[in-house]
Amino acid sequence: MKLSDKARASISRVVEKFKTSSLSAVTKIARIRLSASAPSNAWSFSNKVLAFMQAEELDCRGFRQWQEAGRKVSKGSKAVYIIRPLLYKGKTGNDKEDAKAVCLGFSAIPVFAASSTEGDTPLPEYTPVELPPLSDVAKRLGIQVSYVPVTEDRLGDCRPDGSAIRLGSHDTRVFFHELTHAIHARIGGELKGGQHQDQETIAEFTTAVLMDLYGMGDTTGNAWKYISQYADDPLLAITRALGMVEKVLAVLTSEKE
Template sequence: MKRDDAKKLSDEALEELAAQLAAGKSEELTKFLKTMSRFHNYSFGNCMLIARQMPTATRVAGFRAWQKLNRQVRKGEKGICILAPLVGKKKAEDGSSESEVFGFRAVHVFDVSQTDGKELPDIHKIEGDPGEKLSRLHTTAIGLGITLSYEEDLGGADGISQGGSIVLLSGLTAAAEFNTLAHELAHELLHRGEDRKTLSKTVKELEAESVAYVVSTAAGLTGALEQSADYIHCHAGDSEQLARSLQRIQKTASLLLEQLEAVPLEPLSEVA
């Protein structure tokens, strides 16, 4: 597959996703968000390409990269086409040079299911328990300058975002608290500027629920999007608004997932 073909495939996937939402169907969005949760380091466009070509993919790498992991791509397997940046050096006026992306090329990767060889460690599965990632998410919130507190009654809500502070319902399970905190952090990161006024409540909830789903799924939790069906139909076929939201979701989820791996582990009692 050539670069232009890959770009066309990505655009077609976005249009189909918008049409599915306009028809009141959320399966395609859920499929895409699952892909995003597995490949949060990939760009929005490449997530689209992977979801379009192999929605069941869980871990992808190039032919030689798999060999370095003591696995071999099976003969006859068809690669998944993604776009890789072409990076070069550009000289600045002061004589220094800096890296710059000047184009993209089509490359092919393969899912682990297309390979044979040495077993790989499962880096995400936590059997419905976020484990130490809950503490790390607390630390991430505090590192972003957001205060956390707990209340016995939030009027039916599990969490509330108040612009610089998040209140969580006391007594939630670890999985529910993790997912709720990810949702409220998404509001803090996405909806405290001008977007607070310009985006509808439904769009904001879709974005927050989707970020929480991606982060929670990557942390090994299940069922994070089951209660979100009412928000998923919000774009009514508007592919441009949908693309903007998906890019924002991908960027925010990636930020939180990167922080989960980067922040030091603190005891929950100290963080709280």
């Protein structure tokens, strides 16, 4: 297999993931609802797995395919790789029916995840018609917000440095939660990987405050349930989190004015 070093490194990371974790990517892919316009609908299942394990997103497209969709790949974005067999139709005699495709090897094709693109044309079917409150603030702070199809158990996520968030839901609560993570990262330094108790408490508590602030309903019940998953004593966890909650709210409200 002839692959570039980058592609090789990317694919060996996938293999490593397979070795050390489970096959959960396979079951996740089955549950993601892709836009009908996404080219990856037509990919082989193994290429879907390959792309998803690298990007944690399924709507990955080539550089030109994104251009055709009215978007461009953001500067500095990393490609993920899928594999295409190099087929050669050999001729055996004059009978065309005899022509059999021979696989000569594989080539790696770089594709880019939806969240690695930008442009005035929204991602079809993913971006809501009406953006949630504070979207303008996120933009001013340089936090890239993208709506992409993700699995149901992961409604959104935030890059550890707070530079970008991905949303798989149109629920404003999900946006507020990830936005809080992003601002938290900017105030307190990089976020810790995975679901960390302090971070989740801060994000969920701030979300409850913002939902109330924007008259979008009382979500304290939800927040309590969520925080209880991470903290033995939710009240203590909230008390500890309040300092950062206040700082995050200060950033959001000062930017608003």
